[in-house]
Amino acid sequence: MMSLAKPVRSWYQPPVPWPYLAGVLCLAVLVGAVAALGMREEPAYSSDRQQRLAANIGWPDGWIVADGPIEPGGESHRTETWLYASRGVAVRFLDGAEVKPPVPIDGALVGSRSEVRPSAFHRGMNLADIEQRLGEEGARLEPFESPYSGSEGYMFVRSALLITILDGRFFTAQTY
Numbered sequence: 001m002m003s004l005a006k007p008v009r010s011w012y013q014p015p016v017p018w019p020y021l022a023g024v025l026c027l028a029v030l031v032g033a034v035a036a037l038g039m040r041e042e043p044a045y046s047s048d049r050q051q052r053l054a055a056n057i058g059w060p061d062g063w064i065v066a067d068g069p070i071e072p073g074g075e076s077h078r079t080e081t082w083l084y085a086s087r088g089v090a091v092r093f094l095d096g097a098e099v100k101p102p103v104p105i106d107g108a109l110v111g112s113r114s115e116v117r118p119s120a121f122h123r124g125m126n127l128a129d130i131e132q133r134l135g136e137e138g139a140r141l142e143p144f145e146s147p148y149s150g151s152e153g154y155m156f157v158r159s160a161l162l163i164t165i166l167d168g169r170f171f172t173a174q175t176y
Helices: 017-037 048-057 127-132
Strands: 060-071 076-084 089-094 139-141 151-156 161-166 171-176
Touching: 048 076, 048 089, 127 151, 127 161
Parallel strands: none
Antiparallel strands: 060 076, 060 171, 076 089, 139 151, 151 161, 161 171
16 A cells, blocks of 8 residues: 655755855955956066076066056057067067067167066056155155156165156156
């Protein structure tokens, strides 16, 4: 004879782990995103081509970096000119890509060699970030004339660098 009684279920049923795991995962992602925003620092910029060049012939004796608008109100790009005095050439980059074959230069035009690499700076940095990275306080250059409104110039003597800040952020650097 067939029993019409309902099967008895245990009072304890282990929870299905997927909803809980998904909740923990979402919470971890949220905490990570909040932490990343609070500690946001863009990495310094150095392309694969620049890394290969530095590995093959060394970092430049002198350099010029601009990371922002090419002209006032224009599009932002990162331009770099690496000066190799001993080789008598300058290598130019636009957003990390070499834009022309090396250009001949007079090696006497290159100033003292800075220990700071051009990849040390990016437009996400402010003056305090730069001073912390260099381990010295910049001397403000006054008067400072520029076609870019909101720009300020600073000289970092120990690092042998001139740096421009535009609207509170890194804009240009060059060795001297």
